[in-house]
Amino acid sequence: MRLADVFTTVLGDEPPVGFKAYDGSSVEAAGAPVLEIRSPDALNYLATTRRTELGLARAYVTGAVDVIGDLYSAMRSLWNIRVNVSGADSLRIFSALGGLRLLRRPPLPQREARLAGRKHSKARDAAAISHHYDVGNDFYELVLGDAMTYTCALYAEPTTSLEDAQYAKHDLVARKLDLRQGSRLLDVGCGWGGMVIHAAKHYGTRAVGVTLSREQAEWGAQRIKEENLSELAEIRHVDYRDVRECDFDAVSSIGLTEHVGVENLAGYFRFLYGKLKSGGRLLNHCITKPNGFGPPITRGGFISRYVFPDGSLAAPGVLMSGMHDAGFEVSHEENLREHYALTLAAWVSNLEKNWDRAVERVGIETARAWRLYLVGSRLGFEHNGIQLHQMLGVKPGARGLPAMPLRPTW
CATH class of the missing domain: 3.40.50.150 (Vaccinia Virus protein VP39)
Structure with missing residues (x-):
């Protein structure tokens, strides 16, 4: 199962944006921006971060994920997407993407805030x-x-x-x-x-x-x-x-x-x-x-x-x-x-x-x-x-x- 297959399993056969991955697989969406997975670190950020939104952000900030084209157009196209993946598909995707290797933690971006002390002091x-x-x-x-x-x-x-x-x-x-x-x-x-x-x-x-x-x-x-x-x-x-x-x-x-x-x-x-x-x-x-x-x-x-x-x-x-x-x-x-x-x-x-x-x-x-x-x-x-x-x-x-x-x- 290649990354493009995972992409269409999650978003369907006619996704609102294109897709390209480091394993050479891709999905075309005429005239639309392209979501590019540039590094396996992107998958690790998603798998090891409790919130999907934060995992995607970490991947984007570090460059493991990028958008070819206008970021606003890509995010607007995906804004109201509701992912509906069955349990069987989840297991199949997890296995195809490397199983336990997904749980390797990549380095956190330097930009993340790390504050100490009493809140609002x-x-x-x-x-x-x-x-x-x-x-x-x-x-x-x-x-x-x-x-x-x-x-x-x-x-x-x-x-x-x-x-x-x-x-x-x-x-x-x-x-x-x-x-x-x-x-x-x-x-x-x-x-x-x-x-x-x-x-x-x-x-x-x-x-x-x-x-x-x-x-x-x-x-x-x-x-x-x-x-x-x-x-x-x-x-x-x-x-x-x-x-x-x-x-x-x-x-x-x-x-x-x-x-x-x-x-x-x-x-x-x-x-x-x-x-x-x-x-x-x-x-x-x-x-x-x-x-x-x-x-x-x-x-x-x-x-x-x-x-x-x-x-x-x-x-x-x-x-x-x-x-x-x-x-x-x-x-x-x-x-x-x-x-x-x-x-x-x-x-x-x-x-x-x-x-x-x-x-x-x-x-x-x-x-x-x-x-x-x-x-x-x-x-x-x-x-x-x-x-x-x-x-x-x-x-x-x-x-x-x-x-x-x-x-x-x-």
Whole structure:
């Protein structure tokens, strides 16, 4: 039994993608991308990894598995495939592929995160953030483009440029928060400072951003200096929990909540509530689960090993309840998942356009891990496997009096 026979046993005689293997066998699928098994290590990764998804990811990251053609097209074709192999076929496949030799463990990719210490302690959170964000600002510049913003953009049209869409996202947040000249903004998890710079430059707001990534903080501080915004904008390399000032007019949290831990959401929202003056607003922008079923994240999977170690996703209802329980009145909510799919498509396009330079900067394994992560995330948003919600909360005025206009002004 050759590998191509195994492939058609699993996916049928007319598979949605082609197939090619190191044993010389192949299956054609006219005009479709080709899944290539380049090394026996691919089979070992699958056989020795409890989760098939992680085994495939390890094989792809190391190059034991590759796709000839467009990775997005291949993964989209396979996205809804349900494998249905009988017990007899499983035994036959196992024997044909080498039996117990499949259980030889190949070396793990170097890119996998291996964190120590108490989960969501300040030290471990710093290590988790560094794993993902401190791969080099020059690499992020290749992927994120001139906007240098690593969160969901806001598209007026599918053809809107990435830079214009990121500007629109920052401006929407600014208007929802009612930023104006002289108001004070705290941006937690500020990244390279996109929101801080936008608020200071376009609204005259005094903005403080905090990030656990030293490379982000240094890049953002330099951009603030170049924009002549030092009197209004500041970025600190600190944990958001170490911010001492209070009485901010507004708090923006754009892409931080995913790193906090679902078990810590109550304390997170209470902390942000305490940073605001009466009538102040919080804009919480984060990736969510599409429903409240199952655990907050599949532990031990590709995303937790390669992308966001210790990250977790809550359902939108959990987030809204957490905000209300902390004292906020949630006055507006919207789901921008289609916008994140478009954002990811733009990042993938940038990565492919700059592929050789990206590999030169971070190495082939990291570059392949990023390609797989960005393409898989795009499909997740397109197929409603994950969502992106913005929730606007207000700290009620004195004696609980309303602190918002009758209708939205943005």
